[in-house]
Amino acid sequence: MEIIKTAKDMQAHAEKTRMQGKTIVFVPTMGFLHEGHLSLLREGSRHGDHLVLSIFVNPTQFAAGEDFESYPRDFEKDAAAAQKEGVDVIFAPEKANLYDDDFETYVSLEKLPNHLCGLSRPTHFRGVATIVTKLFNIVKPHAAVFGEKDYQQLAIIRRMTRDLNFDIRIIGVPIVREPDGLAMSSRNTYLAPEQRQAALSLYRSLSEAQNMVKTGETRATRLIEEARRTISAFPENSIDYVTVCDPDTLEDVALIDRPVLMALAVRVGKCRLIDNMVLHPAG
Ligand code: AMP
DSSP states (O other), rough: OOOEOSHHHHHHHHHHHHHHTTTEEEEOSSSSSSSSHHHHHHHHHOOOOOEEEEOOOOOSOOOTTTTTTTTTOHHHHHHHHHHHHOOOOOEEOOOOHHTTTTTOOOOOOOSSSGGGGHHHSTTTHHHHHHOOOHHHHHHHEEEEEEEGGGGGHHHHHHHHHHTTOOOOOEEEEOOOOOOOOOOOOOGGGOHHHHHHHHHHHHHHHHHHHHHHHHHHHHHHHHHHHHHHHHHTTTTTTEEEEEEEEEOOTTTTTBOOOOOOOEEEEEETTTTTEEEEEEEEOOO
């Protein structure tokens, strides 16, 4: 496994790999790897013969006051896990290598960011779309793998890839959960034991909504009310949003007569958690 630190070296490596006729599959992450990331690597290795993992905590997707500085990092542990999964290259640049002091070019979408997480994190998806564009230009992948855990991010990357004609296949991977249902996240490490119990209410409320829909509930407002009740039963929880929306446009949906996305974001103590589920109506 090779560790590459600069964009220039990564581009040269990608070019050489392509010349050898190999298919590059790319898994971008911010590191502190868990089973969710590993499932992306495993899925990725089925779609090509050269697996590149990036580890980069991207400053432009964090707003002032968010957890950029304190975001958990453990490169040695990540490298060992990556090697075990058969990663060929870890691309791990320094911030200064990707962002010059006079950096001023951003990629932003018109509509998809105006929902869900974009409402409370108005500059987040501009940062995500920009870094993913840069990484696509540096890693030159044939395919790239993203988790459905960050549903809106995946939707934005699919749209951006289509709109900007990136010749890259985007592969989505289902959410990997702890045995008790909590969606795996690098940020779960922030949770104290009682907060972890409170955090279980995210998955519980999604599962309850799925049951309600299966047994004939068609009103989004009822699902949202119930989820809010389940989550608010824990004093350490503070709801950012609970939304039922169209899985493609992310526009709110009132009547559930087709599959819909239920998505939520909750602050548990200082830790902001997100989760989602596509709900399928009865029949
Ligand atoms: P992050 O390191 O949090 O930026 O995540 C890197 C990639 O891993 C993104 O595509 C995430 O959607 C994906 N990911 C994170 N957590 C999970 C999870 N629990 N299940 C599946 N994919 C995940």
